Amino acid sequence: MDSDNPTEQNNQPVIKVRGLVNRFGDNVVHENLDLTLERGEILGVVGGSGTGKSVLLRSIVGLKRPNVGTVEVLGTTLNELNDAQRSQIERRFGVLFQSGALFSSLNLQENIALPLIEHARLPREDAEHLARVKLSLVGLPSQAALQFPESLSGGMVKRAALARALALDPEILFLDEPTAGLDPIGAAAFDHLLVTLRDALGFSVFLVTHDLDTLYAACDRVAVLSQKRVLVVDTIDKVADTDDEWVQDYFHGPRGRAAQRAHTASSTNAYTQE
């Protein structure tokens, strides 16, 4: 239900998925799935390959219409909207897909200006000025504005794609495997950037990832998809204690133990340097 009271709105979750069913023919991907994203949090969504993380993200951003169930985003139930209302809501979130999805024929400044021209109807000059601000926000040097995506490193492409997802000052950011393909240092820098921007700008984040380091470094809560639903959603330490074979293998296998050790070491360093 919509609320006109700003205080009430601020306490409301930004995403509420209830009783979600998604299927493709006989392949049932989600069955009665419930999930909530609280305002201002970074929620990591994990699960084995094919458990429906990307389909869930696509259902929430409106690219896949659920077979059954409701998806409420920023207080509005998506299924009930006409195209114009849907586009109004969609302007309030930013999406970074796995491929980065920048236009190869446009330089970075033009890539980021595009949503500002198309959706916010800004004149080109203003849009490109704002695009340069966004590029600097994600830590890219000023000369990157005129570079084309093919001339950039993987880490720079991710940052540029993040700048584009942030172009319209979204309230919710959706990220699908943002650190895939980055080396560990680039991935850690991206995680740090994400937390810094969330702290500064206050958006909420729905983050699909396989990256254990990201879960430890950036996520406030973690949701595990398994058996067509959300098996558990909680802080990472509680999730890691869940009595489930996939969870135990994932969090307590060699990679999981290494990620946890790295996180403990960096927390201890931060503490002793304070």
Ligand SMILES: Nc1ncnc2c1ncn2[C@@H]1O[C@H](COP(=O)(O)OP(=O)(O)OP(=O)(O)O)[C@@H](O)[C@H]1O
């Ligand atoms: N457009 C589609 N048509 C038919 N089946 C689809 C479609 N999109 C996804 N699926 C199926 O839905 C299931 C979940 O896919 P999804 O891509 O969401 O998994 P995932 O958890 O993101 O996997 P991964 O971790 O490997 O990326 C898979 O069985 C997949 O084959």
